[in-house]
Amino acid sequence: MKRWQDILTRRDFLNVSISSGLTILLANCSGLLRRPTSQSDNEFLKNYGPIDRTLSDSSTQFFYGDNNARPHGVLWNLPKYMEGKKQEGPTENANIVIIGGGMSGLFTAYQFKKFNPILIEQAPRLGGNAKGQSWNGIDYSIGAAYLDSPHEGQPMYQYFKELDLRDVLVERIDPDPVESNGKLYYKFWKGEAEPEAIDKYKKMSNFFTKLNKEEERAFPFIPSLDPDDLASVKYYDQWHLHGLLSKIAGGKLPPKLETALEHYCWSTYACSSQELSASAGLNFLAQEVAPILIGAGGNAKVGEKILEALVKEVPTTNFRCNSLAMHVDVKTDHVIVTYEDAKKKLRRIKTKTAVICCPKFVAKKIIPGLEEDRLAAINKLRYRSYMTANLLIKKKMERRSYDIFLTGKGKTNMGNVQAAQEKINATDFVMANFAQIDASANVLTFYRAFPFDGARSELYRPDSFSHYKKKFEEQIARDIIPLMGFEQKDIVDLRLALWGHALPLAEKGIYRSNTIPTLRKPFRNRLFFIEQDNWAYPSTQTGATDVALMRNDILKFLT
Ligand SMILES: Cc1cc2nc3c(=O)[nH]c(=O)nc-3n(C[C@H](O)[C@H](O)[C@H](O)COP(=O)(O)OP(=O)(O)OC[C@H]3O[C@@H](n4cnc5c(N)ncnc54)[C@H](O)[C@@H]3O)c2cc1C
Known part of the structure; x- marks a missing residue:
């Protein structure tokens, strides 16, 4: 260490x-001095x-994005x-x-x-x-x-x-809640939603504490050319994230934890925890427990x-x-x-x-x-697609948290990621009023990654916009309105953005090979x-x- x-x-x-x-x-270049922003710069x-x-304000019927x-x-x-x-x-x-x-x-x-x-x-x-x-x-x-x-x-x-x-970023210090069965759990990562599996949560928590412990910090840091960092990246790259965390938990992951982790991987990397290099996964997860910074x-x-x-x-x-x-x-x-x-x-x-x-x-x-x-x-590089949806709400909402992860019934189909993803739609949403405290309205941004190959042919179909818009609308009516306490009449618009080749896949083995x-x-x-x-x-x-x-x-x- x-x-x-x-x-x-x-x-x-x-x-x-x-x-x-x-x-x-x-x-x-001592002759060049910074000057204030001019009107043409602002333009x-x-x-x-x-x-x-x-x-x-008017509603759009096409994707933003790339x-x-x-x-x-x-x-x-x-x-x-x-x-x-x-x-x-x-x-x-x-x-x-x-x-x-x-x-x-x-x-x-x-x-x-x-x-x-x-x-x-x-x-x-x-x-x-x-x-x-x-x-x-x-x-x-x-x-x-x-x-x-x-x-x-x-x-x-x-x-x-x-x-x-x-000056323009707001710090999120406390962990965000995780939704499970329509309820928000603020201590989800401590086993609050699955008390029967508390031992496994504790093992995981101890592992992350050790990774982050200042005196012995050895989590895989990407990107870095520091030989020690490279060694730890290569070491953890022998596992996919799911495999490593199962090993740490001492066996099969409890279903709610497995679902939350899987959804986290979809949202952050657009891939399954069974594809993701443990190095990439740990780099993000270990840093997630530290404050994150959010801009308007x-x-x-x-x-x-x-x-x-x-x-x-x-x-x-x-x-x-x-x-x-x-x-x-x-x-x-x-x-x-x-x-x-x-x-x-x-x-x-x-x-x-x-x-x-x-x-x-x-x-x-x-x-x-x-x-x-x-x-x-x-x-060798593979790229995954992504969709976001922004829900414009004309209601001042309580500023509670930034990012809410959705796990639904807490059971995900690890054998068929595409089907599992289709079932839940967006896996998390963030709230614009977190960084804009005085806002008299709010915007919720929903994240739906496509954590499998071959999604693009579906995404660029002529009826794609109406198909996916409907999916978001259904999820919002079914799960989000009851969870967040606003009403259908508060919704002004739903705007979708599509990113075709958004994320390169940080797949297991890539850091041990000579690819990088x-x-x-x-x-x-x-x-x-x-x-x-x-x-x-x-x-x-x-x-x-x-x-x-x-x-x-x-x-x-x-x-
Ligand atoms: C929905 C979503 C959410 C994300 N969330 C986060 C997050 O919360 N935090 C985070 O750190 N990262 C996040 N990411 C990852 C994000 O992609 C990176 O953080 C970062 O913005 C990537 O920047 P980049 O410049 O490397 O690549 P890109 O953003 O892909 O930029 C490449 C640019 O090259 C341009 N280009 C392509 N071809 C040509 C050409 N022939 N000529 C000229 N220009 C060309 C493209 O138009 C594009 O502007 C997210 C990504 C997505 C899609």
Whole structure:
């Protein structure tokens, strides 16, 4: 077991390297000073920022979320599509081009803001999976919801300080309740809903206490290059989460606990506990007992803060939404990035370096000449789909908790995850009034992952929206209204968001194989990869940490 102080000392190097890097950058660019946000910056944030505050109250009959029509139409048919396009040489020079404006792309742009980065994003707004909307003055998330509280020494901690993120995030300290048979249990994880199996709960609780104990912290930390962290990640990766926890409990998991854990895995990783690497599962679960941080609008609030800081130093014209990267050609001493702009015109940028912050299944389409081993690693990655539903309620509600997990009758069909998931629909919902205490109304965000392969063919059927909307409506009428004490007449709207390739699968065995180093290594030295799928780990921290880990290598091309 390693001592917490040792880890801090080792992790501190990251902290130091971010700060010292900034010192170097500031020294190089002493002429650039931060300026207050101008009216045109505000206009830019309104039109392209991660939180859409322009929607009217009227009901919608289509999915928000990602829209794969253009990328599929173009990238899956690239040679033919390019044939009809007028092609010219580069018309622009850059230091660094970032492809993909999700949280990873935004953190990367922020890290290299002194070098006037250009960011190419195919969607109409920045934020990727971490987007939000607004109704009646309440911001709510349509994707990524919350952050773990970072420890001093972690890269995220440094971003928190620089961006004053604590000012816009609310801490959830006490564990949230779990619903079982229509009743809320505030001490569910202590065996309150299953007193007959209390011994097994105690064994689990002891295990997590030991994992988290400051002096002997050894839980698998992802992402990290610290040799001790890597060793613990590889160690726990020999089990899937269900297998490891059954071993700890000393046999079969009690049904309510098994159901809650399974639903947690669906919601957090879009996979079954019988697929999920125990390393990934423990990393999240062990941190869950620590405070989590919630912004109005979910993690889109963090994206918005990064963008606010960025536009004070980088021209807004450098952030190019509705722009699809199509070709990234890595030469010996530069990179040529070709993209189609918002007006469908081909543009070329000659840049010193570039960072791929879009998913790898896109990367392999746009980068010619990728090595065999990298292609094999990319092809190993599996992505799962996700749906959220936002219920707009015109009633002030008591601010009780943030996230409520639903376990229903407390028995899940582990042999047929698809059928089990279909039966329950959403597995949890979060409340917007947790981070917006004074709100005179409320928005509940429901999370329904698709924790199995092959869901996309169903999700893109023409009747998909009405089919899934009905599912949410039924669940709300049956389970949520009685649980939360509002009435059907209080409901103003139900808005759905669909994310097609939202989460890379953190499956058992992936961390013991060579997949992760192969995915993360630079291509021809000059092209870098920073995205959640670098570590097959769907968390905002993934990209934020990888930027810090790769910062010095990227800087070599910039200074
Ligand atoms: C419903 C849901 C809930 C989640 N909840 C949480 C949570 O509570 N906490 C948490 O930490 N994480 C959560 N996540 C995981 C979340 O995905 C990550 O936290 C993080 O937002 C991923 O950021 P990313 O930038 O790595 O990837 P993405 O968000 O996928 O960003 C990739 C970007 O690349 C763009 N792109 C793709 N192809 C191209 C191209 N050819 N040219 C230009 N741009 C391109 C995409 O449009 C996208 O904007 C959740 C995810 C979902 C879907």
